Amino acid sequence: MxxxxxxxxxxxxxxxxxxxxxxxxxxxxxxxAAPGDSAPPAVLEVSPEPIVVRAGQPNDVTIRGTGFDATANTVTVGSVILTAVVSSRGGTVIALSLPDRVPSGGGAAPMLWSPGRYALTVSNGRGSSAPVMVTIQEPR
Incomplete structure (x- = not known):
């Protein structure tokens, strides 16, 4: 619209x-517009929390919220941007695999995540969610 x-x-x-x-x-x-049709996405829960990153393995993450598009969401976690992410359950659940590495600047190879807190947002044609902080940890 x-x-x-x-x-x-x-x-x-x-x-x-x-x-x-x-x-x-x-x-x-x-x-x-249908009720809630123009409301921007909202992230209510991210699991697991914390996200434990293991080298060579994608990390399955579930995002629960509202206002997600069926096929055209962009999920940003720190400097990682995932596009064309689908949702299920009427636009309330996104299940994705977070890569084990983040882009590096200057043409360097991607590097492993540094442990810490990162902003996660979901964006689509309705707008962008407020950032939710997620914790990335190394395996113990």
């Missing part, structure tokens, strides 16, 4: 008669 820029008006909402007739004659219709 195309949204007006902030401060601009929506033709479908501001005009009652002229624009709908014009849009109808052009074959365009206004679509009403």
């Amino acid at each position: 195309i949204r007006p820029a902030p401060g601009r008006f929506s033709l479908c909402r501001r005009t009652r008669w002229i624009v709908p007739v014009l849009m109808l004659s052009l074959g365009v219709a206004c679509r009403r």
